[in-house]
Amino acid sequence: MSDFQTTNPVIKWIEYRLPVFSFLDHAIGTKYPTPKNLSYWWNFGSLAGLMLVIMIATGIVLAMQYTAHVDYAFDSVERIMRDVNYGWLIRYIHMNGGSFFFIVVYIHIFRGRYYGSYKAPRELLWMLGVVILLAMMATAFMGYVLPWGQMSFWGAKVITSLFSAFPLIGEDIVIWLWGGFSVDNPTLNRFFSLHYLLPFVLVGIVVVHIWALHQFGSNNPLGIETKGPQDSIPFHPYYTVKDLYGMGVFLAVFAAVVFFIPNAMGEADNYIEANSLVTPAHIVPEWYFLPYYAILRSITFDIWFLSAKLIGVILMFGSILVLLILPWLDRSPVRSSKFRPLHKQLFWVFVADCILLGWVGANPAEPPYLYFGQAGTVYYFAHFFIVLPLLSVLERPRPLPSSISEPVLKGGGTAMGATTKPMEKA
């Protein structure tokens, strides 16, 4: 039988028929060897999982009180806030949970970028993560429409109108998406349906993401593979307890926002009911979409037969899709930026560029913001298509330690007999 040891007769009885306990033990337990040097930046994967569970749990009970109809949606949300027991709490958790989910996932992604977690043999793991990001964005976008405020309506209108940029069939696609000739009741209904469906699709992709993770295990701050038992520790109890500690800290921050500044990340205009005849002076998406919105609006000129609108749409989607080919753009054999002096700095330039684009996205599409947006867009794509491929060739990486345990034991003549050997250039 399995290598799972227990004296509990009930567990034994179940394990014999359905080896779920040994499965879990191998997945997140004592039989899952994990690099011993993971830092707190490795907490954000489990935090993202926690957020997904929180969003589904609060979402299911919110759906019991919500009415997906243009005449009742806004009022039903206000009823949740005022009349439903703990409705205010559940909705504020769900509303801010969206933002915190993105905070966690963005940190998770940037951690992967910094430590080269997307490199061979973890390319599919990374690409599944990009698919998760896309599904999350679709879910968040449709969820934001449901309260049927002004920003819900006009955000939905502007984003769905993007598809009209496609030549020939664009208008038909938009009418199909709307189920009518404007964002209206059919649109609200289908968004509710999909907003309820997609999180469960997300759960499925997350399972495959974790499956791919377990094939080679976690990357680590040094970016080198574990070379034997001396480099790893069991996931349980070492990382279960570290993840739980991180969750405690994270939930404290989350709770502080939910209880004290629940509307800080929202738009006041969304507390005005949707009006299809009045456009708000300023249409802004939620903060986590601002950089992409800035890229969309930075294109104000046609190129050949391509309209400015179409190029903007292509670049906006391209800014995320480019992540899918990141493992083949960054060809440097060294994963961790700890040993990549130039990548380490340019990584932070890229982070700053994303923040710049976010700031531009929150401002009107006019000079001087427009010029910052255009510069930011150029750097965004140049980072992927010029900077990273060039670095793969030009950068001289620092010597890698020969094992994970070597720097911990200060290379003190251990059994591994490890001495630093210079990283041979690819």
Next chain:
Amino acid sequence: MTDTASPSHGGEGETRRDFLYLLAGGMGAVGTVAAVWPLVDSMNPAADVLALSSTEVDLDPIEMGQRITITWRGNPVFVERRPPARIEEARAVPLEDLPDPEADDARVQRPEWLIMVGVCTHLGCIPKGQKQGDPLGEFGGWFCPCHGSHYDTSGRIRKGPAPKNLVVPPYNFLDDTKIRIG
């Protein structure tokens, strides 16, 4: 082992088998598309949505120079009774100055009445210009505040990211003071 295909018929048998695979696979694909199509088409506008697709407007109370907004298929429609000066202004623009060249005459049935869907052709915002005190843009028509598109007195795009002129809906005059849109 008489159940196995004899080698002498192998070549011919494989070709037939390949054909059957392709045929079965092809039929399967066609059947799947046929089964999925009703699901996809159900998301298109339903009969009741299409039934609301025409609306009548009484033009009688509209004064010279006045702009009104009515709703057609969930979208605003701008109706303006244009004074002669604004008609002349629209006609005087050379077509080569226009990003989406269209003569003013081609956009109106009677020059006095300009009727257009009030949805910016960029990303679907409602342009300003219908109310007193609204900004009219640099060309005296309409101005979309979302991304800064300027429309002229014929509703044609002149400046900004919008690619097309404001759309003229299908309409006809029932009599001198009444139109049906749609």
